[in-house]
Amino acid sequence: MAALPANTPLKVGICGATGAVGKEIVGVLETRGFPVKELHLFGSERSSGKVVETKWGKVEIEAFSVQKAREMDVVFISVSGDFSKEYAKAIAEGDDGAVVIDNSSAFRYDKDVALCVPEINADAARKNPNKVIANPNCTTAIGIMALFPLHKRFGLKKVIMSTYQAASGAGQEGMDELRDGAKEVVNSAEGTIAKNKIFAHPLPFNLIPHIDVFQDNLYTKEEMKVTWECRKIMDIPSLPVSCTAVRIPTFRAHAESIVVETEKPIKVDEARDLLAKSPGIALADEPANKKYPMPLTASKKYPVEVGRIRQNIVFGDHGLEFFVCGDQLLRGAALNAVLIAEALAEPVGKDFTPKL
C-alpha cells in the first residue's frame, strides 16, 4: 500500500528540481496549497547551493543522496529513466522509505508499479504493493482525460490518435533550442535553417514525426507509450490504440487529434455534456466563437482543453472525433504527479475529483 497522511504537513523532496518539470512541481505545490512541512530540492552538483524562492521561504538546492531522500514523506523524481532505475526503489524501500512519484518511464510497465492519472485510477496507486508510483507519459496523460469518461459511458472499441507535441517534451533545452533557432531563422535571410542538437532535425518552422526511439514494429516508443499506457491506466488490456507522434514548433502544450469507435452508439451532444462535467477538462468547443483547443489558450493551465467534438464520418453513429490540448509540463507531468500525492492522502475507494 502507498499512502500519505491526510491534513498533515509533509516533508517533500524533488529530484531534478532545477529542470523544466521540477520547477513546475514547486509551482503546483504552491498553487494547490499542498501541505508542505519541509521542501527539499535535490539537484546536480552543479546546481547545489543555488537558492530558490518558494512560498515556504528560500530553499537551497541540495546535492542528492538516497539517505536524504528517504527522510522525506514523498519524493517527486524528474531526472531521467536511468536515475529512477538506480534510485527510486532504494528511496521507497521499507516502512521508513518515502513514497516516490516517478516521472520517468522506468517503471511504468512493471506489473507491481501503479501507473496513475488520479482522476481515473487513484486506487491503483493507493493499493500499489510498493511505494513507487509511476506518472504517465505526457501525451497519454493529456488525451486520457477525455478518453476515460467516454470509455465509462460508451465503451471504447478503437482509438486512433495523431499528436502535435511541444518542444517542452525535451525539457528546457528543447524549448531553448526552438526559441533560439526561430530567432536565427527570422533574423536571417529567407531560407536560413536553424541548427539542432536536442532534436533530430531543426524544429523551427518544421515538424518531426519522430519522438523517442523506433521499435521493431516501426512505431516510435513515444507512440507505443500511448498504446501501452492507455491500456494500463484504463484497465482495458487489449484496447486497439494507434498513435502517430509528431513534434511541432510550439513551446509547452501538446495537442492531439483523436478518433474513437465506441461499443454503444454515441451522440455529439451527449458526449459534450459528459466531457464538460468530467474532472480535469475545460470544454473549448464553440466553433462559432473560434473557440477550440490550442496551445495559445491551454498553456500554463491545469485543465485539458477538449473541443472540435463531432460525429466521426468513418465510424458513423458509433464514432466520435475530437481535439485536445493540454500543458505538457502540468497535466503531462508536474500537475499529475502532485495530484497523485493528493490522492494518496484520501482513502481507498474514494473518487478523486480535484477542483483545478
Place this chain on the structure above:
Amino acid sequence: MAALPANTPLKVGICGATGAVGKEIVGVLETRGFPVKELHLFGSERSSGKVVETKWGKVEIEAFSVQKAREMDVVFISVSGDFSKEYAKAIAEGDDGAVVIDNSSAFRYDKDVALCVPEINADAARKNPNKVIANPNCTTAIGIMALFPLHKRFGLKKVIMSTYQAASGAGQEGMDELRDGAKEVVNSAEGTIAKNKIFAHPLPFNLIPHIDVFQDNLYTKEEMKVTWECRKIMDIPSLPVSCTAVRIPTFRAHAESIVVETEKPIKVDEARDLLAKSPGIALADEPANKKYPMPLTASKKYPVEVGRIRQNIVFGDHGLEFFVCGDQLLRGAALNAVLIAEALAEPVGKDFTPKL
C-alpha cells in the same frame, strides 16, 4: 472534351500571376519545359505594368479581361472562388474559348467539371464535357498521391487523416504573417503573443484546428473537401474519409498523418515497394537514418514524401499507417495545375506518369 495540342507551343495565361500560387505556376512552366509560345500574366489593376523576368523574356502584368483570356490556349486561374465563378466559364465557353484550369473550389463538386490529379484520373479531364477543369484542394492533392496506389492494389475501406498544414495555404500574406509574428515573439520578452489578421488566431508557436468555415456537421469545409475530393478523384463515391485539418507554424509544406483500413490484407513491405514505384512520390522511409517526411525536406520539391509506413495497430493486417509531406504551393496547387495541362496534350486512355 478538353484537349490541348501535343508538341505545339501554346498561348498561356495566368490569372492571379502575382500571388503565391501564380508565381509558382510561372516557375513550374519554366522547369517543366512547358511549350510556351506566349505567356500572359493577368493581375489586378494595382499590379498592372509590373514586369516579371521569365524564361521567355520580360513579361508585363496585364489587367485581366475575359476577351484577352479567351485568346489563350490555356488559362490558369488562381485568384479566388468568386473570381472563378464570375469568369471561368466565360473564358472557356465555345470552340474559341481557352482551356481553363481553376485552382479555386468554385467548380470542384460540379458533376460536369472534372476534378483532376493527372497521375490518377487524367481521362476525367480529357473527357470533361466542357473546358473548365478543377484543380483539387492542396491537402487532398498531397495525400491522394499515396492513397490512390494503395486503393488500386488493396482497396480502401476507411481513411482517417489528421493534417499539419502550412501558412502558405493562406497565400503570401499567410506566410508573411507567420514570419513577422514569429520575429515579434522571439525578439520580445518571453510570453509575447503575435498579432493576427489573416489567421483566426496568432499562428507562431501555436496551432489552429480551424481552416475554412465550419459546416453543419461540425467539420470544417477544409476537412470536408478532403472527404468529397478523395471520393470524386478516386471515383469511390461512398468511401468513408474523415479529416481533422490543423494549421501549424510551417511555411509551405503540408504534412498528413493517415490511417487506412483496406479490403485486402496489406503488408508493410509490399506497400512500401508499391509506393516507391508510384508516380509523384519520393519515398522517405528510413527511420534508422532519421529519414521521414518533413517540411524541411519536402518544401520546394515536386514529389510528395511518403514515410513512417507501418502496420496499423488498430486495423491489424488490413491496416496501414503512414505520414506524407508535400509542397502546398507545388503538388497542392501550381505543379498539379501544370501537369493537368500536360496531360491534356496526351490522348484519352494514356496513363500520365510524368518524371518529376
